[in-house]
Structure formats: C-alpha cells, structure tokens
Amino acid sequence: MTYLIKAIFIVGALGLGACTNPDHLSGNGNANGAGNGAGAGSNIPLDPASDPTSPVYFSQTIGDRVLFAVDTSTLTPEGRSTLTAQAGWLQANPEYAAIIEGHADEQGTRAYNLALGARRANAVQEFLLSQGIAANRLRTLTYGKERPIEVCSAESCYAKNRRAVTVISAGAGA
Amino acid sequence: MIILRLLNFVLIAVLAISVLPNRAMAELNLEIKDGVIEPMPFAVPDFVAENAAASEFATKLARVVAADLTGTGLFREIPKSAFISTVTNFNSPVQYADWKAINAQALIVGAVNAGSGGRVTVKFRLFDVFSGQQLGDGLQFGGTVNSWRRMAHKVADAAYSRITGEGKYFDSRVVFVSETGPKNARQKRLAIMDYDGANVKFLTDSRSIVLAPRFSPTGDRVLYTSYETGFPKIYVLDVATVGRRALADQPGTMTFAPRFSPDGQTVVYSLSAGGNTDIYRMQINGGTPVRLTSAPSIETAPSFSPDGRQIVFESDRSGSQQLYVMSANGGEARRISFGAGRYGTPVWSPRGDLVAFTKQNKGRFHIGVMRLDGEGERLLTASFLDEGPTWSPNGRVIMFMRETSGAGGAVSLYSVDITGRNLQRVKVEGGASDPAWSPLLK
Numbered sequence: 138m139t140y141l142i143k144a145i146f147i148v149g150a151l152g153l154g155a156c157t158n159p160d161h162l163s164g165n166g167n168a169n170g171a172g173n174g175a176g177a178g179s180n181i182p183l184d185p186a187s188d189p190t191s192p193v194y195f196s197q198t199i200g201d202r203v204l205f206a207v208d209t210s211t212l213t214p215e216g217r218s219t220l221t222a223q224a225g226w227l228q229a230n231p232e233y234a235a236i237i238e239g240h241a242d243e244q245g246t247r248a249y250n251l252a253l254g255a256r257r258a259n260a261v262q263e264f265l266l267s268q269g270i271a272a273n274r275l276r277t278l279t280y281g282k283e284r285p286i287e288v289c290s291a292e293s294c295y296a297k298n299r300r301a302v303t304v305i306s307a308g309a310g311a
Numbered sequence: 312m313i314i315l316r317l318l319n320f321v322l323i324a325v326l327a328i329s330v331l332p333n334r335a336m337a338e339l340n341l342e343i344k345d346g347v348i349e350p351m352p353f354a355v356p357d358f359v360a361e362n363a364a365a366s367e368f369a370t371k372l373a374r375v376v377a378a379d380l381t382g383t384g385l386f387r388e389i390p391k392s393a394f395i396s397t398v399t400n401f402n403s404p405v406q407y408a409d410w411k412a413i414n415a416q417a418l419i420v421g422a423v424n425a426g427s428g429g430r431v432t433v434k435f436r437l438f439d440v441f442s443g444q445q446l447g448d449g450l451q452f453g454g455t456v457n458s459w460r461r462m463a464h465k466v467a468d469a470a471y472s473r474i475t476g477e478g479k480y481f482d483s484r485v486v487f488v489s490e491t492g493p494k495n496a497r498q499k500r501l502a503i504m505d506y507d508g509a510n511v512k513f514l515t516d517s518r519s520i521v522l523a524p525r526f527s528p529t530g531d532r533v534l535y536t537s538y539e540t541g542f543p544k545i546y547v548l549d550v551a552t553v554g555r556r557a558l559a560d561q562p563g564t565m566t567f568a569p570r571f572s573p574d575g576q577t578v579v580y581s582l583s584a585g586g587n588t589d590i591y592r593m594q595i596n597g598g599t600p601v602r603l604t605s606a607p608s609i610e611t612a613p614s615f616s617p618d619g620r621q622i623v624f625e626s627d628r629s630g631s632q633q634l635y636v637m638s639a640n641g642g643e644a645r646r647i648s649f650g651a652g653r654y655g656t657p658v659w660s661p662r663g664d665l666v667a668f669t670k671q672n673k674g675r676f677h678i679g680v681m682r683l684d685g686e687g688e689r690l691l692t693a694s695f696l697d698e699g700p701t702w703s704p705n706g707r708v709i710m711f712m713r714e715t716s717g718a719g720g721a722v723s724l725y726s727v728d729i730t731g732r733n734l735q736r737v738k739v740e741g742g743a744s745d746p747a748w749s750p751l752l753k
Contacts, residue, residue, distance in 0.1 A: 210586070243696065243714075243720075244671070244674075245655075245671070246612070246625075246632075246655040246656050246669050246671075246698055246699070247522060247523060247656075247698065247699065247745070248523070248567060248568040248581060248611040248612045248625075248655070248656065249609060249611060249612070249625065249627075249632055249655050251543060251565075251567050251568075251581075251583070251588075251611070252581065252583060252588035252609040252611050253609070255565060255583035255586055255587075255588060256586045256587075256588075256609070258586070259585060259586020259587075260586065262586075263586075276563070277565075277586070278541070278542055278543075278565070279543065279565060279583065280520075283497070283520050283522070284495070285494060285495050286495055287495070288493065288494040288495050288717075288718040288720070289717060289718055290695070290716035290717050290720065
C-alpha cells in the first residue's frame, strides 16, 4: 500500500516544477534517500521534489495541508485522505518529526482564532496518532490569524487560510 | 461653593444608559450625557514664559492642552485670532468682558518657567468667564524638560475634570503592536506612546510575532504574547528597562491572552493543550497555575473586575462565541451576552459598570458596551474589522483597532466616546493594532 502510494506520487512528481511556498522548508532536509541518491561519480544534483523521502516531496506531492470550513476543526473527507498519505510518508520516513500549524482566516478575533488554530492543529495530530505515528514525533502550534497565505478579503482566500499545515522537521521527537 | 449655571449648555439625554456620575463636581458644569448638542467654547492663550529659557514651551504647552480638550469632542477652541485680551502676566486680573465678548465659556491661563538642571515648572488657572470666577485653585506641576507634554496633559486633565466632573485621562500612555509589511508577512513590534500618539518608543524588535500587550495596574510592566520560542508564550516586560522574562509554563502547551489582576500580583490567561483552550491564573512571580475553567469548548480573553473578585471572558460552550462572568476562583459562569452574532474580547471598565466587547454580526465587526447583567447593549462602531477595545483610565473613552479589507488591508487605532460619539483615528505613523491603555500616570 505504502509502496503503491509512493509510486503514484513519484510519477506525479515528475510533472511538477520546483515551486516554492513560504510555509515550507525548501529543500533543506537531507535529499539523499537510500537508493535514490545520485550515483557515485554523477555531478547532477537530485531534485528534492522528485525524491519521495524529502520534505519538499512531502509538502508538494503528498500535500502538507488540510482545509477547514468556517469556525470548525472537523476534518473533511479530502482532509482525511491527505492526512492518510501524510501518515504513510511519516511511517516511511521515521527520521523526520513534524510541527502541525493551525491557522484561521481573518474573520474572527485574535485570541479566539489562536484557540481555533490550536483545535485545527490538534484535529490533524489526533488523526496522525490514530494512524500510528508516535506522539513524540508530532507537536502542534497555532498561528491564529497571524499568518494568512492569501491576502484578499473574500471567501476564495479565507478558504485557503483556514488550514492546518504539517511542517516536516529534522529529527524525531521533541 | 459657588453655584453657576450655564444656561446655554443644554444637554439632552437621548439614550437609555446614563454612564456618568449623577452629580457634577464642578460648577462650570458640562455634564456629559448622551447626545451633547454643542461643544463648550474655551480659550487657552499661549502660556506666559516667565524666563527666556521657557519661551520655547509657551505655545507648545497651550497647543497640547487645546488638542486634549478639543479631542474629547466636548470642547471647541476659540482661535487666537479672535482674542481681544492678551495674557502677559499669570497674576494679572482676568479681563472677563473681553473673553465674554468672544463667547469663551472657559479660560485657561498658564505660565511656564524653565529653571536650572533641566527642570520645567508649569502653572495654570481655570476661569469660568460668564460668572467671572476662578474655578478651583491654581495648580503647579514640575518635571524635566523632556516631560513637558505630560505637564500640558496634567493641565488639560485638571480643566477637563473640573468642568465635566469626570476622572482624568490625558496623562496616560498606550502600549500597542506596531505593524509593517504586507498582510502575509507582517512584522510586529511592541511599542508604547502617549495616549494621543506622541512619543512612540519601541519595546521589542520585529524578529518574533508579538500580540496583545496589557499594562500592569501601575503601568510599569506589560504582559504580552510572543513567538520568540516558535510557540505562543506569555512574557512580562519592564517598561523602564525593556527587560523581559517568560512566565513559567508547562512544556507542550501554548499560552496567550494574559491580563493582570487589579493588585498586579496575578495573571489570568489562556492555555491551549491537546487542542483545548481554558483559562488559568498564576502568580506573576511563579507558582502553580490554577485552572479556572475546564470545558471542551474555547475559553479565552479573560478580564478581571476592578475589585478583582470576578472575571469576564468569552466561550463558545453554547455553540458560538459569547460573554460570561465567573468568580475569580473559577466555578460556575453566568452568560451575559444574548444578542445576535458572536461576542468576544470582553474588557471590564475601570468604573466597574460596563463591559466593552467586539461583536461580529452579518459580516461586520462592532465595538460595543453592555452592563454586567447583559442589559443595555450599545454598539459604538461598525466596520469591516473593529476589534479589541481598551478603556481610558476614567472609563469614558474606548480605543480599539480597525483593519481595512483586502490585500492592502491597513490597521490603525481609533478612539470613540462610550456614547458612540467622537470617533477619531489616533495619529500614529504606520500600522498599529492591539492597543492597551495605561492607568493615569502618577
């Protein structure tokens, strides 16, 4: 199952450009996964986006975020499917830990949105724990409405800002 | 006591709530009720410079006094160009007829002396022109050259307080968050300023997100939330030294929304653990946190009553954000908000009679006030995003943040009288949010 998912994503990754996202680690994780490193003597660096063991691959291909409806922290079916894939990646890459960031859109007061962001991050954490990821690899963080990624004041932007982002970090456990 | 009547000040109460003392202390009597129909005309000639070194302050002091008074919306300044008399000696008899002729109801006469060692002394007298009487005793304030604006605020406070019977508030400061940069990469710094936007000084750099600073009851310390460690956590900062320390916390939790108790010994705040946010209290110098709420819902934004016995806070335990009051030791809470929409960020007024809040309804944000029994709700503002009220030390004025919509959304501070009149932008350069008003300075 895990292999199948990986294989599908590897194929998918071939078509992706190396776009950057301010929310993410950008390729500073170790990209030399076993069996995928550039062969000895080769000077061509591996594109981390095509290395399924890289955090860049996680954020770009697995999908590092799930979205929420207004003022809720309930995972959507799409969200669960993304998180299932995240859990698979974390299982396959035990050397990494993750910080789960919860965010809210701007339609709310500051403290309430911090609490709402904490709820969203926790919903993701609970799901990943239920998939067998060790608790010491996961930590939650809330940004409330402090770090929107989209800046318009319309539902099209709010929908993307109501998110929980799984940010991969080096080293397991805190 | 001299009884004076100013018949041309007819003040009408149009709304249900009277938020003012029943009795006005002063005789030049401007009783502020809802719906004041005309500001009181006053004159404040340039202060008399009693020596050469003081001359640079003579005009500046009068300008700050005038700005304080007109800024309340309750007073109108008569311009210098209309003056018939000049004031060249602080002790000369007032030419009442000259001030009456230009309809100055109140006259403020001041003098300034710049002594050796950088000391400035300011004197003032307040006159009720139409009765031909001095109102209250003359007062004198002394301070350093750098604090000249504070002395002007003290003069204006004394005049305002004598005429309206209200408490003073001009000699106060505001701590806030200074904001720069685009909406998706905001840089935030703690800053402090005079209540009128002057003398801005930064208290932190912009390396970490900082949120919602709150003054101690004596104004010497500030509680705030910072992401210095990467996670939201509460800090206390000494205003004079700008030294700061983190409050003790439990590993793996996030803390925010702190406020001091009225005695300055205790902090009440929110703690998030396992996705659930509750209210806790802790001694400012450490000790075991005491959990005040334990519900699976969000409990946050706690604010003490002025006597320290109760706490008003917000919770979504009913299914939406609403306001509740509980004992300062926790226990059963009483819901006080029942109107349409969501209610948050409650702040108990320094007089104890009202709670100010942020309300969201039908896509708009409002700053409002209600009594502690939940009655008498009154919305003072409406905009795309108004949030986070803070009370002036006398409980008459509310400052808050307003953010405009869209990608270029700009954030500013505004103030409004609790009657809903006199909405004004506070003049601060750049973006500013999360204001917290200090107590009256000593």
